[in-house]
Amino acid sequence: MKQTLAQKLVARAAGKSSVKPGEIVTCKVDLAMMHDSGGPRRVKPMLERLGAKVWDPSKVVVITDHYLPAYDEESRRIIHIARHWAASAGVQNLYDGQGICHVVLPERGHLRPGMFVVGGDSHSPTGGAFAAYMFGVGATEMLGVLVTGEIWLKVPHTIVMDFSGELSSGVSAKDMMLFLIGRFGLDGGQYQAVEYRGAAIRKLAMQERMTLCNMTAELGGQTGLISSDQVTEAFLKTRIETWESDRDAPVLAHHRFNATELAPQVAAPHSPANTKPVGEFKDVKPTLAYIGACTGAKLEDLRMAAVVLKGRKAKMRLLVAPASLRDQETAEKEGTLKILLDAGAELLPNACGICAGYGEHLLPENMVAISSTARNFKGRMGAASSQVYLGSPYTVAASAVAGRICDPREFLQ
Amino acid sequence: MKAWVFGDDIDTDVLAPGRYMKLGIEEISKHCLESVLPGFASSVRKDDVVVAGRNFGCGSSREQAPAALKELGVSALLAESFAGLFYRNSLNLGLPALVCGGARRIRSGDQLRIDYDKGEIENLTTGETLPFEPIPAHLMEMVRDGGLLPHLEKRLKCRTTS
Numbered sequence: 001m002k003q004t005l006a007q008k009l010v011a012r013a014a015g016k017s018s019v020k021p022g023e024i025v026t027c028k029v030d031l032a033m034m035h036d037s038g039g040p041r042r043v044k045p046m047l048e049r050l051g052a053k054v055w056d057p058s059k060v061v062v063i064t065d066h067y068l069p070a071y072d073e074e075s076r077r078i079i080h081i082a083r084h085w086a087a088s089a090g091v092q093n094l095y096d097g098q099g100i101c102h103v104v105l106p107e108r109g110h111l112r113p114g115m116f117v118v119g120g121d122s123h124s125p126t127g128g129a130f131a132a133y134m135f136g137v138g139a140t141e142m143l144g145v146l147v148t149g150e151i152w153l154k155v156p157h158t159i160v161m162d163f164s165g166e167l168s169s170g171v172s173a174k175d176m177m178l179f180l181i182g183r184f185g186l187d188g189g190q191y192q193a194v195e196y197r198g199a200a201i202r203k204l205a206m207q208e209r210m211t212l213c214n215m216t217a218e219l220g221g222q223t224g225l226i227s228s229d230q231v232t233e234a235f236l237k238t239r240i241e242t243w244e245s246d247r248d249a250p251v252l253a254h255h256r257f258n259a260t261e262l263a264p265q266v267a268a269p270h271s272p273a274n275t276k277p278v279g280e281f282k283d284v285k286p287t288l289a290y291i292g293a294c295t296g297a298k299l300e301d302l303r304m305a306a307v308v309l310k311g312r313k314a315k316m317r318l319l320v321a322p323a324s325l326r327d328q329e330t331a332e333k334e335g336t337l338k339i340l341l342d343a344g345a346e347l348l349p350n351a352c353g354i355c356a357g358y359g360e361h362l363l364p365e366n367m368v369a370i371s372s373t374a375r376n377f378k379g380r381m382g383a384a385s386s387q388v389y390l391g392s393p394y395t396v397a398a399s400a401v402a403g404r405i406c407d408p409r410e411f412l413q
Numbered sequence: 414m415k416a417w418v419f420g421d422d423i424d425t426d427v428l429a430p431g432r433y434m435k436l437g438i439e440e441i442s443k444h445c446l447e448s449v450l451p452g453f454a455s456s457v458r459k460d461d462v463v464v465a466g467r468n469f470g471c472g473s474s475r476e477q478a479p480a481a482l483k484e485l486g487v488s489a490l491l492a493e494s495f496a497g498l499f500y501r502n503s504l505n506l507g508l509p510a511l512v513c514g515g516a517r518r519i520r521s522g523d524q525l526r527i528d529y530d531k532g533e534i535e536n537l538t539t540g541e542t543l544p545f546e547p548i549p550a551h552l553m554e555m556v557r558d559g560g561l562l563p564h565l566e567k568r569l570k571c572r573t574t575s
Contacts, residue, residue, distance in 0.1 A: 122473045138475070377472060
């Protein structure tokens with residue numbers, strides 16, 4: 001039987017030679033990732049109530065990213081629980097203050113093609129960029145995994161998003177996702193597996209692929225997947241197995257697009273599905289530009305912003321929160337960070353920050369912002385009256401320089 | 414059971430806003446849905462039902478989204494469809510999430526009765542009966558136990574006694 005990549009990954013975890021979409025299976029979990037918000041502070045009391053221990057501490061990774069830097073009594077307490085619990089549960093993989101979980105996890109070599117991984121966060125499909133089946137779960141479901149090492153799954157259908165050609169200069173994976181979410185809606189993924197294929201995907205850098213899979217959350221897929229290749233191998237710096245769909249494996253839908261024709265996209269408040277080409281928003285004048293989050297502040301994202309900002313000055317407040325400490329250090333070494341700072345950027349900590357509505361820089365009443373993050377739901381990043389427009393790091397940088405929402409290609413001639 | 418009707422794509426940020434996430438569920442629940450329906454938390458009563466259109470609960474994995482509704486006494490959720498992660502979270506908390514193709518026919522304030530055995534929602538205000546899709550069989554026992562935590566507790570106890 002011809003199998004999709006999703007079916008192969010689920011079948012392996014379920015200990016079966018093949019699985020059918022719609023079938024309910026129990027999968028063995030290779031790795032469970034938690035952050036400070038949905039992780040230890042929630043699962044610790046439940047584990048205590050059950051008198052249960054973690055099934056395999058070597059398969060658990062704890063990453064602090066939501067309540068850092070701790071700014072009040074509650075956030076200090078939450079971070080303390082994360083650190084203390086990891087130590088007491090025998091979890092050695094604790095990354096404290098190293099950046100956002102979805103970026104830190106592969107950066108520190110925890111993901112390999114073929115794995116079956118759960119993450120205690122909705123952007124966990126990011127790991128699918130490495131041809132691993134990774135998806136988000138809530139705290140109680142994570143408790144179940146921690147106690148049993150297993151989780152049930154309805155074998156997903158696969159929806160293929162096939163991009164031929166090659167993205168033009170100033171257009172990025174973020175634009176592909178905003179376009180797809182605008183086209184298919186927040187439930188377009190139908191909680192199935194969304195697989196990204198085609199020549200344009202093969203040409204994407206690893207962290208750009210991560211952006212595609214990351215925003216599969218906003219597209220409503222359970223996971224986003226990309227088959228492994230030499231780009232995956234080069235990023236992971238180790239020999240990997242090739243995991244890919246069988247040729248002609250049946251899929252639920254196969255959508256074809258030409259990446260070459262894609263223009264930068266912007267999503268208007270208050271939904272990532274409110275998407276139009278950037279040119280439709282040229283009269284919008286934000287007062288804040290934000291480059292942050294697992295979606296929009298990885299090394300590749302910072303590089304995109306730098307391409308636009310080089311030798312230019314931002315006309316509005318520009319905040320940059322690099323997604324991981326390691327990415328920030330690389331950006332510093334190669335000069336990318338200096339370009340951003342010279343353009344007037346203020347550097348924020350390597351954490352989820354404003355994107356998740358945490359921390360001290362929340363958007364005030366009525367503020368209009370352009371952001372490289374994933375979600376602009378009402379009140380997510382601050383006051384319910386604030387207006388958040390979503391765009392690529394190129395578009396956010398170009399808008400910061402222009403003083404209005406701006407097509408980055410105007411700066412890249 | 415009074416119906417409270419909402420639209421499509423009700424997201425987890427309006428159900429459990431991030432800025433309150435550091436607090437306990439009692440505090441978070443006071444802000445549940447306030448940005449789309451001010452006063453909801455103080456007006457909703459025990460056993461009331463929240464009804465929505467497509468993709469209810471989209472967004473974050475935060476379990477506080479269904480937990481806030483449960484905390485306020487909401488006894489069931491009806492929607493044309495649910496975001497998958499939210500759906501799992503609701504059932505894991507023992508809060509029934511029922512897929513009902515005719516959810517849009519219900520108006521705010523309608524009195525409802527849910528018959529879990531028949532898989533039907535009776536609208537006492539309009540006299541209409543709407544079918545809902547049964548909760549998958551492999552999850553029904555967990556929902557009956559009150560969610561995954563009490564379900565695991567029961568299983569672990571059985572293991573120790575047997």
